[in-house]
Amino acid sequence: GAVVSQHPSWVICKSGTSVKIECRSLDFQATTMFWYRQFPKQSLMLMATSNEGSKATYEQGVEKDKFLINHASLTLSTLTVTSAHPEDSSFYICSLQGWDQPQHFGDGTRLSIL
Amino acid sequence: GNSVTQMEGPVTLSEEAFLTINCTYTATGYPSLFWYVQYPGEGLQLLLKATKADDKGSNKGFEATYRKETTSFHLEKGSVQVSDSAVYFCALVPIQGAQKLVFGQGTRLTINP
Numbered sequence: 001g002a003v004v005s006q007h008p009s010w011v012i013c014k015s016g017t018s019v020k021i022e023c024r025s026l027d028f029q030a031t032t033m034f035w036y037r038q039f040p041k042q043s044l045m046l047m048a049t050s051n052e053g054s055k056a057t058y059e060q061g062v063e064k065d066k067f068l069i070n071h072a073s074l075t076l077s078t079l080t081v082t083s084a085h086p087e088d089s090s091f092y093i094c095s096l097q098g099w100d101q102p103q104h105f106g107d108g109t110r111l112s113i114l
Numbered sequence: 115g116n117s118v119t120q121m122e123g124p125v126t127l128s129e130e131a132f133l134t135i136n137c138t139y140t141a142t143g144y145p146s147l148f149w150y151v152q153y154p155g156e157g158l159q160l161l162l163k164a165t166k167a168d169d170k171g172s173n174k175g176f177e178a179t180y181r182k183e184t185t186s187f188h189l190e191k192g193s194v195q196v197s198d199s200a201v202y203f204c205a206l207v208p209i210q211g212a213q214k215l216v217f218g219q220g221t222r223l224t225i226n227p
Contacts (some may be wrong), residue, residue: 006157032213043203043219044158093157097213102148105157 003027004096006106014114015086021079021109023094030096033077034103035069038091050077084113116141120204120218127194128226135189135221137178137204145206147171147180147187148215152201161189161202196225 005024013019031052036044050056050071058064068080081088089112095103121136139145146165150158162171167182176191187204204218
């Protein structure tokens with residue numbers, strides 16, 4: 001069964017709205033959490049990495065004030081897209097990793113900004 | 115630097131055909147290698163992995179062998195099914211440093227009945 005729960009799976013909202021995406025580990029403690037963005041028919045682009053107890057490390061070109069990441073606990077990470085605009089529309093995927101484990105991916109969130 | 119290059123898609127095959135999706139990599143050191151599969155509208159699922167040279171990863175009829183001499187990790191399946199239709203990603207994790215996955219560009223596979 002699934003070990004990572006990502007919610008919501010699909011969200012449509014108006015431009016200027018802030019959207020929060022949650023990613024939960026269901027049966028293990030996630031010491032490291034990753035957030036990816038995927039454009040249609042393209043590969044995954046790593047946005048940021050967060051380790052337990054520390055702030056997220058953002059990849060070059062990713063605006064940290066735009067994409068707020070909170071590694072709230074060993075089982076929960078959230079990505080908030082602040083003041084979203086149509087160019088932020090994309091498929092966002094989280095992945096979680098525990099000790100001596102491979103990354104487990106969520107099912108993704110399709111974000112559509114009108 | 116670290117990079118992964120995959121066979122360009124899309125790939126379209128008939129059911130029961132033999133599948134090969136090529137993957138080559140560039141890495142400093144000795145990476146671990148992975149194949150992930152993404153079904154429509156879903157996240158990624160780990161299909162198989164290999165952590166050292168000559169290791170063979172296998173799962174659900176798929177196989178890939180870690181070839182250090184050719185820096186390759188080609189994905190194969192002897193007889194594909196319609197349910198194998200998905201996007202396949204080759205990826206690596208450098209042994210040293212953080213556990214960041216480096217993905218190839220993905221190969222879309224469609225199997226026709």
